[in-house]
Every structure is written in C-alpha cells, then in structure tokens.
Amino acid sequence: MTVPWKGFYSNIMNALNRQQLITYYDRYKTNEVIFTKEILEVTGLLSKHIGLRCMGRLWPCVIYAASLQMVKVLVNTKSGLMQNLQEANNGANIRFCFKGNEGEDPVTFFVAVRSIGYIPYGSSKDTGMITLQFVQQAPDYLIGVLGRILDATANTQGTSKRRGERVIITSETQRMLGIVSKETTVSIQGVPRQCILRDISFYGAKIVIMGLANFLNDREAVLRIDFEEPRESYFLKGKFRHSEIVEGRKDLVAMGMAFYDDLIPLKYKIRINMYMTQVRAINRTDTSTVPAVSKTVQDMETEDGITQADK
Numbered sequence: 001m002t003v004p005w006k007g008f009y010s011n012i013m014n015a016l017n018r019q020q021l022i023t024y025y026d027r028y029k030t031n032e033v034i035f036t037k038e039i040l041e042v043t044g045l046l047s048k049h050i051g052l053r054c055m056g057r058l059w060p061c062v063i064y065a066a067s068l069q070m071v072k073v074l075v076n077t078k079s080g081l082m083q084n085l086q087e088a089n090n091g092a093n094i095r096f097c098f099k100g101n102e103g104e105d106p107v108t109f110f111v112a113v114r115s116i117g118y119i120p121y122g123s124s125k126d127t128g129m130i131t132l133q134f135v136q137q138a139p140d141y142l143i144g145v146l147g148r149i150l151d152a153t154a155n156t157q158g159t160s161k162r163r164g165e166r167v168i169i170t171s172e173t174q175r176m177l178g179i180v181s182k183e184t185t186v187s188i189q190g191v192p193r194q195c196i197l198r199d200i201s202f203y204g205a206k207i208v209i210m211g212l213a214n215f216l217n218d219r220e221a222v223l224r225i226d227f228e229e230p231r232e233s234y235f236l237k238g239k240f241r242h243s244e245i246v247e248g249r250k251d252l253v254a255m256g257m258a259f260y261d262d263l264i265p266l267k268y269k270i271r272i273n274m275y276m277t278q279v280r281a282i283n284r285t286d287t288s289t290v291p292a293v294s295k296t297v298q299d300m301e302t303e304d305g306i307t308q309a310d311k
Helices: 008-013 017-028 037-043 081-087 140-154 171-177 266-285 287-293 298-303
Strands: 051-054 057-060 062-066 070-076 091-098 107-120 127-134 166-168 183-188 191-201 204-210 220-227 232-246 249-259
Touching (some): 037 140, 037 266, 051 081, 057 081, 070 081, 070 107, 091 140, 107 140, 191 220, 204 220, 220 249, 232 266
Antiparallel strands (some): 051 091, 062 070, 070 127, 091 107, 107 127, 166 191, 183 191, 191 204, 204 249, 220 232, 232 249
C-alpha cells in the first residue's frame, strides 16, 4: 500500500516514500502515540468508523493509543466481545479509517491483531482497555501517519540538533514549505500589523515590521502564517526577544520572536520537520542544489539572534 500523502506532504514524500517509511519503522516502532483531540485532527482518524472484527462481527471500539507494532483500544466489557476474543484464541482484525483527500473516499483498511492484554479503564465497570499486537508489520499508510508525528516530536526535543535550525524564507523555500506569502500579519496587543517573514524555525521566527525596537522588545505577539496544500492558517503566540536594524530603513526593524512551546500546533511542527527531511535528502543526493533549497541549518544560527538560550 502506498501512502496518499495529502497536498504538501505528497510533494516532499514522493521520491522518499519507501525509504522514509523504513526509517520511521526502524526508529519509532515501539514509540506510542496517545490519541488526543489534536492527534485525531492531525491524523484524520474517523473514530466512529473504528471497529474490531471478531468471529464475523464488527464490534465498535475507541483507539486510545497506537504504535507501529500495537494498538490499545477501549471497549464495552458487557458487549460480548471479550467472550468472542477467547473463543477466537485472541485473534481479530481491527478496522482503521482515515479522512481521504478532499473529494475522495475515506482510507479504510483492516489489520490482523492478537489480544495480549486487558486492564479495566479507570473506575468504569463497563469499559476496559485491550492491547492488540499486530500480527504482521503495520501497513505503510499507518506507518506514514504515525511516523511523521513521531519524527516531528523527536526532532523538536531539547537534545535534537534540528530543534534550533532555521529556514531562511526565499522564493524557493517558500515554495517548498507551501507558505502562501511571506507578507503576513502579527498581532500586538490585539492589533494586527503588516510584517514580512524573514526566517522561521520550530520554535520561533524573525519578521521585518515597521516600528521601534524599544517599543516592541519583550511584547507578546501572535504571528499568522498561511500554508497551502492543504490551505491552513497557524496563529503562533510568543514574545519578541531580539531586534536588529534594517539597513537603510530607519522606519523598519527586524524582530526575533520566540513562540510559546506549549502553544505550537503539532501540524506546524510536522510541516517544518518534513521540509527539513526533504532538504537533507537533497543534500545527500545532489550537492549542486544545496544553496537553492537549504539556507537553513545550524551554520545560519549566527545570522539570527533567537537562539534557544535566548528563549
């Protein structure tokens, strides 16, 4: 099964698809993703269509967590499913269902599983959690969906080298990232003001804006960045931590903004991470294109005053 990456993701995964899936599996096969509301949105999982097929019947269940080797589901313990599982020697098939691309049907598939554990869920007498181990390697689609989340999470941890990397916004990087326009808005004290993106990272950005550095330093702000394929707008809240002069323009100032870590959307992190993954692949295979696609990595940090220490 190939992974029908949506919009922007398809552009950067096509050439790397198979190798990237192998990398995801090798690195993260035991890492678990808890299905929070944000994870449901990012993955496009259609919860109402998830079920466990056992002994010819499809039993409704809720995915609580999943890795690339197993899935934990919540079930009604009084439905008869537990007895069916015992009769089937703990064998079953779980149905996954994800939103399709716009105008397309949902992506649905079954995965053979074996029940390897059960615990009551919280204080409920009617709900339990079953741990289901995949009988074979997970389908490519599932590896891709969970792998991009796990990879983005790993690369934004404090010890990751990629965490501090910056992407200088040029016409080429803007196209590859899927940014609609580097001309955008930043809201300061609730008032939107025009600005220009100069660079972005997982945890911050540099913008050019009209104003005085003394007035803007240490002020909270909300930066808007619009992406396409699919069209999405992210509102990144943070604080101005650094300023630089704009040569020849006394009315403009370059402001370094640090985002608040706990308010950064996961989708934003995934987009930045997938771009950096693409850049690294191009660097390995075609060094002649490096300057065009990657004014991004750690040697650029000296050009930007927003370091992790500043944050």
